[in-house]
Amino acid sequence: MKNSILKFTFWKVVAVIIIVAGLYSAFIRFTQGLGASTNLSDAFPWGLWIGFDMLCGVGLAAGGFAICAVTHIFNVEKFKPLARPAILTAFLGYILAVCGLMFDLGRPWAIWHAIIMWNTHSVMFEVAWCVMLYSTVLFLEFFPVVLERFKLPKILKIIKRVSIPIMMLGILLSTLHQSSLGSLYLIMPEKMHPLWYSPLLPVFFYLSAISTGFAMVIFEAFLSARAYNHGLKLNLLSACSFISIIFIIINFTLKIVYLSMSGKLQYLLILSPVTYLFYLEILIGTIVPAFFLSSRKFREDKKYLYFSSVFIISGFLLNRINVSITSLAAMSKASYFPSITEISVTMMLVVIGMWAFKLIIQNFPVFSEELELEKPVSVIESISKPLTLSE
Amino acid sequence: MVAIFVLITFLLFIAIDWLVLKSQKKKHPAFENGTSIADIAVFTKEIFRAPLEIFLSKGHTWAQKNEYGLIKIGIDEFILKALGKIAITKTAETGHVVKKGDVIFEASVGNKTLNFRSPVQGTVKFINPLILNKKINDPYGDDWGVLMAAENFSEIKNSLFTGNDIRKFLKEEFSRLKDFLHKHTLRPELAGATMFDGGNVVEGAVSSITAQGIDEFEKDFLTV
Structure with a gap:
């Protein structure tokens, strides 16, 4: 029996409510401005839209470049079945992060200025260019799926010939971009809480993006299995979790080393809500997943694998919101909690992303492995040539 | 907060x-419990895609002309999905003349043996030394079986499927496979309760059928 779009389900009803509320909020935002629609202020200009839509959205989309790096740079071919869904998630994640940015910018119609009005001393300039270029690269990485769907082998051959340079460019841009999101906060050391401010923020952002990228691949695999009854490639997901936990441990070690070398460990002893949030972030995002994923037995058990991915993502969300909101609020003493408009727009963007993902996997060969149009002549075939000539 | x-x-x-x-x-x-469907990879009729340059026989062996004029022969993806872990244990020997429909590969599925038939007529020139007793993973790529100098390939290829016809053929084969599994499987749950309601088939479902069923699979699906 085919699914009908009109068939009501619990999540469809929830999604429609969220989208209607989001559209109304978007109307308020673009007709009455940021002041009327958000709880942002001059003292607190970056809120949920930057903290969640941009910092978390882009970080959660890191699975695309992480899997591409494994399959195309380190040539671990067994991860290839995970590449297409990860690239699609990354592409949608970046598009939605840009959409979120359009809501947050005071003058969104001027967003194109970064293309021709270069301010090479600004981190935001790097962020803007990386987002533009990497979104284009992600589109090109996903383009073969579209070409396969519409059976356009000639263009597909051309795209496949340039696919490796495209992938490498994507990994480079993503590395620049993920780290430059952390660099954004380097310009405000006095405005951030010492527990989160570090000159190593770009490194922390980059490492946490890689670990969460792999965790998102696991989380997404379970979501797909739940929705479409796809089999889980448990061996691959287990390997993803292992890579993820290695990066989590490296990130955590660097953080502790930095805190101790910069004399900031004393802040851990000041009992306040801010410190508790730091402890919570470490507990959820590092200690619990490290406990489970360091054991092979747990890594190969889908229950623990799933919960570990949820913990890693939760820890990541906490960290990014702590960096972008908690630490700034703690130092500026300004209070901020997002308005209903901000919350509904963010939720709408998430729902649109999930619907887009669903629509695309229903209509394009996302869960099929890459189609090889041309195999290079293998060594064995080369050997066989003289055989042919001699007979 | x-x-x-x-x-x-x-x-x-x-x-x-x-x-x-x-x-x-x-x-x-x-x-889900350990033996749930979520643990087991499944496939649908939509997943089958093959390189544009190959010609496929009704017996699920493919032929592809390489740049030296030799014909590469292998087993298609449908067989991999239907049988699960499969390894070629024997091939026709180098120098042997094989007619279309003659056995070209012998493969093992668990402790059972299946014969695959040649899609073309010609002389075996070279055997892929990496293929014997190795699980096939890349059916249209590195895991080909033999290279042959084919006779009348330009005529024989007209009797083989190519391009979109391969997809159509494999979709029909998928439907036939469902009927076949319904008749032969010892573990209906592996075929999926919703199989006839458009559901998926578990990868390797054929390997769970009876020895007699395997013989019938060969007769029904591997005859050129």
Whole structure:
């Protein structure tokens, strides 16, 4: 029996409510401005839209470049079945992060200025260019799926010939971009809480993006299995979790080393809500997943694998919101909690992303492995040539 | 507070989804038992795609002309999905003349043996030394079987499927496979309760049927 779009389900009803509320909020935002629609202020200009839509959205989309790096740079071919869904998630994640940015910018119609009005001393300039270029690269990485769907082998051959340079460019841009999101906060050391401010923020952002990228691949695999009854490639997901936990441990070690070398460990002893949030972030995002994923037995058990991915993502969300909101609020003493408009727009963007993902996997060969149009002549075939000539 | 709010919202949605599944008497894939369908890879008729340059026989062996004029022969992806782990144990020997329909590969599925037939007529020139007793993973790529100098390939290829016809043929074969499994499987749950309602087939489902069933599979699906 085919699914009908009109068939009501619990999540469809929830999604429609969220989208209607989001559209109304978007109307308020673009007709009455940021002041009327958000709880942002001059003292607190970056809120949920930057903290969640941009910092978390882009970080959660890191699975695309992480899997591409494994399959195309380190040539671990067994991860290839995970590449297409990860690239699609990354592409949608970046598009939605840009959409979120359009809501947050005071003058969104001027967003194109970064293309021709270069301010090479600004981190935001790097962020803007990386987002533009990497979104284009992600589109090109996903383009073969579209070409396969519409059976356009000639263009597909051309795209496949340039696919490796495209992938490498994507990994480079993503590395620049993920780290430059952390660099954004380097310009405000006095405005951030010492527990989160570090000159190593770009490194922390980059490492946490890689670990969460792999965790998102696991989380997404379970979501797909739940929705479409796809089999889980448990061996691959287990390997993803292992890579993820290695990066989590490296990130955590660097953080502790930095805190101790910069004399900031004393802040851990000041009992306040801010410190508790730091402890919570470490507990959820590092200690619990490290406990489970360091054991092979747990890594190969889908229950623990799933919960570990949820913990890693939760820890990541906490960290990014702590960096972008908690630490700034703690130092500026300004209070901020997002308005209903901000919350509904963010939720709408998430729902649109999930619907887009669903629509695309229903209509394009996302869960099929890459189609090889041309195999290079293998060594064995080369050997066989003289055989042919001699007979 | 914002951090806690975001965290609680994320976890709340996961918890609600769990409750929704529970109310529908379904299980989240993370909580399925070890032998659940979520553990087992499945396939549908939509997944079959083959390189544009190959010619496929009704017996699920393919032929592809390489740049030196030799014909590469291999087993198609449908067989991999239907049988699961399969390895070629014997091939026709180098120098032997093989007619179309003659056995070209002998393969093992568990402790059972299957014969695959040649899609073309010609002389075996070269055997892929990496293929014997190795699980086939890349059916149209590195895991080809033999190279042949084919006779009248330009005529024979007209009797083989190519391009879109391969997809159509494999879709029909998928439907035939469902009927076949319904008749022969010892473990109906591996074929899936919803198989005839458009559901998927478990990868390797054929390997779970009886020895007599395997013989019939060879007769029904591997005859050129």
